[in-house]
Each structure stands twice: as C-alpha cells, then as structure tokens.
Amino acid sequence: MIKVDLQYSGLEKNDLNETKVKDIHKMIINKTGKGNDFLGWLEWPKTFDKNEYEKMKKAASSLRDKIDVLVVVGIGGSYLGIRAADEMIRGINNFDKIKIVYAGHTMSSTYVAQLSKYLKNKKFGICVISKSGTTTEPGLAFRTLEQQLNEQVGIEKSKDLIVAITDKSKGALKTLADNKGYLTFVIPDNIGGRFSVLTPVGIFPLLVAGVNTDKIFTGAIKAMNNLVQDNLTNEAYKYAAARNALYNKGYKAEALVSYELQMQYINEWWKQLFGESEGKDGKGLYPTSMIFSTDLHSLGQWVQQGTRGVLFESVIKIVEPVNDMKITKDKDDLDGLNYLVGKTFHEINSTAIEGVIDAHVNSGKMPNIILEFEKMDEEMLGYLVYFFELAVAMSGYLLEVNPFDQPGVEIYKYNMFKLLGKPGVK
Numbered sequence: 001m002i003k004v005d006l007q008y009s010g011l012e013k014n015d016l017n018e019t020k021v022k023d024i025h026k027m028i029i030n031k032t033g034k035g036n037d038f039l040g041w042l043e044w045p046k047t048f049d050k051n052e053y054e055k056m057k058k059a060a061s062s063l064r065d066k067i068d069v070l071v072v073v074g075i076g077g078s079y080l081g082i083r084a085a086d087e088m089i090r091g092i093n094n095f096d097k098i099k100i101v102y103a104g105h106t107m108s109s110t111y112v113a114q115l116s117k118y119l120k121n122k123k124f125g126i127c128v129i130s131k132s133g134t135t136t137e138p139g140l141a142f143r144t145l146e147q148q149l150n151e152q153v154g155i156e157k158s159k160d161l162i163v164a165i166t167d168k169s170k171g172a173l174k175t176l177a178d179n180k181g182y183l184t185f186v187i188p189d190n191i192g193g194r195f196s197v198l199t200p201v202g203i204f205p206l207l208v209a210g211v212n213t214d215k216i217f218t219g220a221i222k223a224m225n226n227l228v229q230d231n232l233t234n235e236a237y238k239y240a241a242a243r244n245a246l247y248n249k250g251y252k253a254e255a256l257v258s259y260e261l262q263m264q265y266i267n268e269w270w271k272q273l274f275g276e277s278e279g280k281d282g283k284g285l286y287p288t289s290m291i292f293s294t295d296l297h298s299l300g301q302w303v304q305q306g307t308r309g310v311l312f313e314s315v316i317k318i319v320e321p322v323n324d325m326k327i328t329k330d331k332d333d334l335d336g337l338n339y340l341v342g343k344t345f346h347e348i349n350s351t352a353i354e355g356v357i358d359a360h361v362n363s364g365k366m367p368n369i370i371l372e373f374e375k376m377d378e379e380m381l382g383y384l385v386y387f388f389e390l391a392v393a394m395s396g397y398l399l400e401v402n403p404f405d406q407p408g409v410e411i412y413k414y415n416m417f418k419l420l421g422k423p424g425v426k
C-alpha cells in the first residue's frame, strides 16, 4: 500500500481539482483521452498471457543455470525499470548467483570497453531489449557483445545464451533474432517503453536474477484493486492532483526523495516516467531526485536555503525495513554515540525523516508531499509501479498533454542520424 499525506504540502482541499479528476478518470477507464492506444498497462497485471509467462519462467531458469552474469542491453524504458526493480528487491551489494550488468544505455567507448574486459572469461548471457528494435545505443552495444559471446563460446552455444525482447513483428531486432534463432518475448503494442516493467521487459531479466515475480504481480493486482475510486480517495489520483496543484501555484520542479540507497534507480525510473510523460508543449514539472542522507550533505543546503518557490519534495517513507540492525554498546564510547545504544538504524533513519521534514517545511518553506510505503519488497515493487503509472496518466491529463508519447526524444535521434550519415536520412 502507498498512502499520500498532504499535511506538509501547504495545500488546502479545494486546491485539488476533484471535478477534473473525476472527468479524467472516465477518460482513462473508457480509453477516450490522448494516446489511448497505449493504455494496455491498465489491465496488464490481470490479463497477461499466463502460457507466455510459464515459457518465460522455463527459459529464465535454464539461462540462469548456464551463466553467472546477465548483460541487460537496453535504454530508457527498456533499461530503467529493470535496474530499479532489481536494486530495490535484491539490494545493491547482493551475493546472489546472478549479477546483472547493463549496456546499451551509453555510447561511452570507455564504458563499453571496460564492460567487455570484465566479461572476458565470464559465463555470461545477454538479454537485449528494444521495443522499436531500431534504437542505436542498444543496437551497437548488442552487436559488440554478441560478437564477444560468439568468440568466447561459439555461435551454436551463444544461441542458448541470448534472449531478445521486442515487438512481435516489427524492427531490426526481431528480424535479427529470428534469423539467428534467438528466443524472443514480446512487448505488447499497447504498452509504451516506460510503462513496460511488468511485461517481459522487466519480468524476464528479474526471473533470471531469481526474483519472485509472482509476488510482483500480486502487488500490482493489489494496486489495481485498491486504486479504483474516481475521486481523491484514490491515493494515486490524490498524489497526481497535489503535484498538479503545486505546479499551478508556480512550483516547477519536484524532487522524489528516498532515505533508502537501494531506491536510487526507482528514483531514476520515476524521473523517466514523469519527465517523458509530462515534459511537452512547454509544460510539466521538472522531475529530479535525491537520496538522503547522502544528498543532505550536498543538495540539502540548497533545499533548506536556496531559491524558494521553484521546488517541492515528495518524500518516500518506508514503514517496515527489509533488514534492521541495533546500535551496540562500545565500552570506551570514544565516538560519544553510546546514547543511541538499543535503537536501530531504521529507527534513527525514521527520526532523521521527521527532523528533515520539520526543517525543510517549517524553516525552509519547502512544500512536502509524503508517500508512505509499507515496505520494500517484490509486492511493493508491483504496487508502486502501478501506482505511479496511474498517477502519471492522471497527472499528464490534468496538464492536458498526451502522457504516452515522447516526440521530443526523436529530435536528437534525427540530428545524430544526419550527422552520422544514416542511409535515407537527409
């Protein structure tokens, strides 16, 4: 469950446009709004193909047995959700059998060369993901890593170590995978990249990593069942309406704040989800993020005393930690910390949240929306993905933009193709 608490937001009930929320709810449910061809994620947790899911589980388990490292090749919606889910669920420094590394999200020659060196003599497999099947960055990374795998294990063995996730029929990746005999899984036509975490895009790599994806779907279905009201008792709509109200009051940026380091890529995924969905037609909050305590010792100064009226914070509070540790007694107490003996790290972290909210809201005059997350596990991941997807649909429609396209991303691609001399691009 996610609860939205607006007591520190500075908003009054009538700042939130409930009438518009109700109208937009109808538009979402009846699929009559802009970009309605891309609302497949709305029912997906209940309607996805269970036979395909079983096939994925088998293929993932067989790949898992053969490798130690999985290279996930993809960018944007074909990258961020996987990393967000994996780091939130398995943690950053895990000792699990499979390590996931990423490629295709950068064209840094140094990164690619160092990754290639790291993979030398490692038992690795590749999961290449691209909905369009034509994106340059993952295309180039895949070409390079596929060649390396062929050299390391031979073309025949490579076939069992490469899985492609792409469109059912279109795009270069589909043609390539079919020609070379790689296993493929489909990204549905009606689900856009940044809404695709719960499709094979996220689910297949997470299965290879050994994550319990059934629980992810349990969480997503809980969210589907909970977030059905057409009004502000729907917590996802309450969040959307609050951020929209702050935007209308002049705030132009929102920082998603988490006190859990392993939520860093949830922040990154959220930034893409909201940034690509809303930043168009000269509108949209600028989504940024911070991890506290880390950023309290850098951006915290700006948040407390820098330019006012621009930024507000949306603060994630985790109620139940996955693990906790007690502070133990030191006989000399040279660091002077014995006064904390008996408390746990989570209790202290929670106290920090209270102290920071008080400092930022009361003395810093920085509006805060509080997002209370029950815990940080597979179920929560499914829940939060659905929660934010529904929230961004509402929020984008409140702004009167199409939340499901990203025409701006095409402009750099066109320029790059022109400069590189891609055939057919003038």
Ligand code: PA5
Pocket: 075, 076, 077, 078, 129, 130, 131, 132, 133, 134, 135, 138, 192, 193, 194, 195, 276, 406, 409
């Ligand atoms: O949300 C989106 O649609 C984008 O961010 C895409 O996911 C990103 O551009 C990658 O595209 P593709 O999966 O086609 O390679």
